[in-house]
Amino acid sequence: MSDSLGLLRIAANAGLSTVQWMVNTSVRTGTRVARGLAAGEPPAKIAGELGAELRAAAQSALGVAPPAEPSGASTEELRERGAELLRRSSDVHFVADTHPAYERILGELTPDEARILRFLYREGPQPTVDVRTNRPLGIGSELIEAGLSMIGRQSGVRNPNRTNAYLNNLFRLGLVWFSREEVDPSRYQVVEVQPEVQEAMAKAGRAPKTIRRSIHLTPFGEDFCQTCLP
Structure with a gap:
């Protein structure tokens, strides 16, 4: 929940027109908690679902694209990719024209x-x-x-x-x-x-x-x- 609250604080401090959005989000959140508790759902489950919902809502208000989902690569696969990067770093014939993050950033x-x-x-x-x-x-x-x-x-x-x-x-x-x-x-x-x-x-x-x-x-x-x- 800390990530969600952090996004909300950023939205509030950024000078956005968020008053109505915050009110609507608060109403939906309160309703979700009340219904979940009445239905006997575990509090941890309710908190987890609300955290995802608040993150998505805050990212939308800020105009920020949601982060890419993890690929689920294994430790072995990650190490292989790291080894490949190190191999390229020592290859005098390898030239990287642009940073690989630029496409994602755009x-x-x-x-x-x-x-x-x-x-x-x-x-x-x-x-x-x-x-x-x-x-x-x-x-x-x-x-x-x-x-x-x-x-x-x-x-x-x-x-x-x-x-x-x-x-x-x-x-x-x-x-x-x-x-x-x-x-x-x-x-x-x-x-x-x-x-x-x-x-x-x-x-x-x-x-x-x-x-x-x-x-x-x-x-x-x-x-x-x-x-x-x-």
């Missing part, structure tokens, strides 16, 4: 995510801000919004409100990383006057605190963009 991207990748590849690291309440010495400071940026607008995505969900999926695929390092300080001024940032600062109350961070392509992501995106 199948797990939305068109908007491809736009974001191309934007990051062309424009480089982008500024993001977190908005927190301001407390003495930071003790008890509450996170209001995280990862606010202009990446969605500047890359021209069709669904800007899903930008954080897209970035979470790109992070899952190893294409981007969320850095604690800042970019040029002057670039944050434009981000901090955006409506969503101003709204978060209003929620934070008196003297809100902004934490400046950045989003980068990983070296793997750079190679993926160079290889796969026009």
Whole structure:
């Protein structure tokens, strides 16, 4: 169930329009539990089925393709494949044109995510801000919004409100990383006057605190963009 709850937290923090989805999911979950217990089903069975259902629902809301089912290969088969990789690594005549994961990754991207990748590849690291309440010495400071940026607008995505969900999926695929390092300080001024940032600062109350961070392509992501995106 921990994986399912983690996906739900990502969906909630990503700025998605998930209120109705969460309500509907909660109602279905409660109904399933009540019926299962009334029918005498073991609690473990009910929890397992709900976990699969919640994972599928959260992946759908995030626009994330479900992971491929395990092939069921035996230990011997896996070792044979590993030995073949090591053999190729020592073969001076073997040349791998592309990473074998690229084809799978393309199948797990939305068109908007491809736009974001191309934007990051062309424009480089982008500024993001977190908005927190301001407390003495930071003790008890509450996170209001995280990862606010202009990446969605500047890359021209069709669904800007899903930008954080897209970035979470790109992070899952190893294409981007969320850095604690800042970019040029002057670039944050434009981000901090955006409506969503101003709204978060209003929620934070008196003297809100902004934490400046950045989003980068990983070296793997750079190679993926160079290889796969026009």
